[in-house]
Every structure is written in structure tokens, then in C-alpha cells.
Amino acid sequence: MNDDISRFQTMLHTSIQGDRSLTIRINDKGVHTLWCKVDKVKDIQLMAQIVKDLGGRLSTITAYQLKANLPSEDHEIAYHFDIHGSTLTATVKLIGDNKTISSLTPIFRNADWNEREFMELYDIEVEGHPDPRRLFIDESIDPAVLQRFIPYSAMVNAASTKTLWENIMDKRGQPNDKL
Secondary structure, three states, X not given: OOHHHHHHHHHHHHHXXXXXXXXXXXOOOOOEEEEEEEOOXXXXXXXXXXXXXXXXXXXXXXXXXXXXXXXXXXXXXXXXXXXXXXXXXXXXXXXXXOOEEEOOOOOOOOHHHHHHHHHHHHOOEEEOOOOOOOOXXXXXXXXXXXXXXXXXXXHHOOOHHHHHHHHHHHHOOOOHHHO
């Protein structure tokens, strides 16, 4: 195992207390892929700082609804980091009313766009974000209006036509404020 990954494991173990899982895979070319799940949302900032201290970088952030092809209030956020060629994906779940996470922009400036995107699409609150303005959807439209009809991941997979209209038609009998 390379030194960066060994240091990451040690720093992770000493910095993050409580439940977490870490899986490391090494392919036949010697490329390391790490998967880490944490239970506490505050641990993502600690993990980001560990990656930065090791000279790593944030590649991107992905937020998604947990229930495939069904609108859901439960989300998972996957943070994708690069540590000198090794990929680390760290995930944390936001279940029910727990829809707040701290911004990584103080650690990695490039977290800005991804965090603004999932604030807009999923109504996830990002504490400490320096510019929480919406990117695309007009401010007059309810937050996360799209996720009530179809998960964003299904919509961008071009799977939306039938599912979207089925969900809209199912809600037609409800008062307009529920749409």
C-alpha cells in the first residue's frame, strides 16, 4: 500500500471517532480506490481537511436521493477526492429532517458550485457557504420542487418522460399548493 494511503488511514483513525467504514481496493495496475462511509455529517469536514493536509484535492461532489426512481426526502452525498492518483469517495446520509451539512468551501474552493447545485435541487442546507444563491432555478420557485415529481438522477438519465408524467398525473387530484 502506498504511503499516502497509509497516512490517510492513520489520520482518519485518530481524527474521526465513532462509526465509519473504510474499504480499500487495489486493481491489477496498483491503483488504489477507497470508499469511506461516515455517520456524522461533521466528519466530512474532518475528512476533507485530512485530504488537504495530505496534498490531495476535491474532484467533485454528488448528491442524490436514496430511493431509486422514487421521490424521497432521504439523501446521500458522495464526496470524491483525489490523493495523488488514488480515488477516495466518502459518503454521508441525510435522513428525514436532517438536511444540513457544513460547506467544504473553506477547505476546497471548488466545492462552491456542487454545493449550490444540491442546495437548489434537493433543498439541502449548506452551512457556511459563501454564496448560497441559486444557479439555475428562479428564486420564486419552491426549493427542490423537481424532486417531488422525479429524482434528479432519473431525470438526467433520460428516464424522466414516463416517470415524470406518471408522478404529475398521480398528484393532479391534490390542491395546487401540493404540486
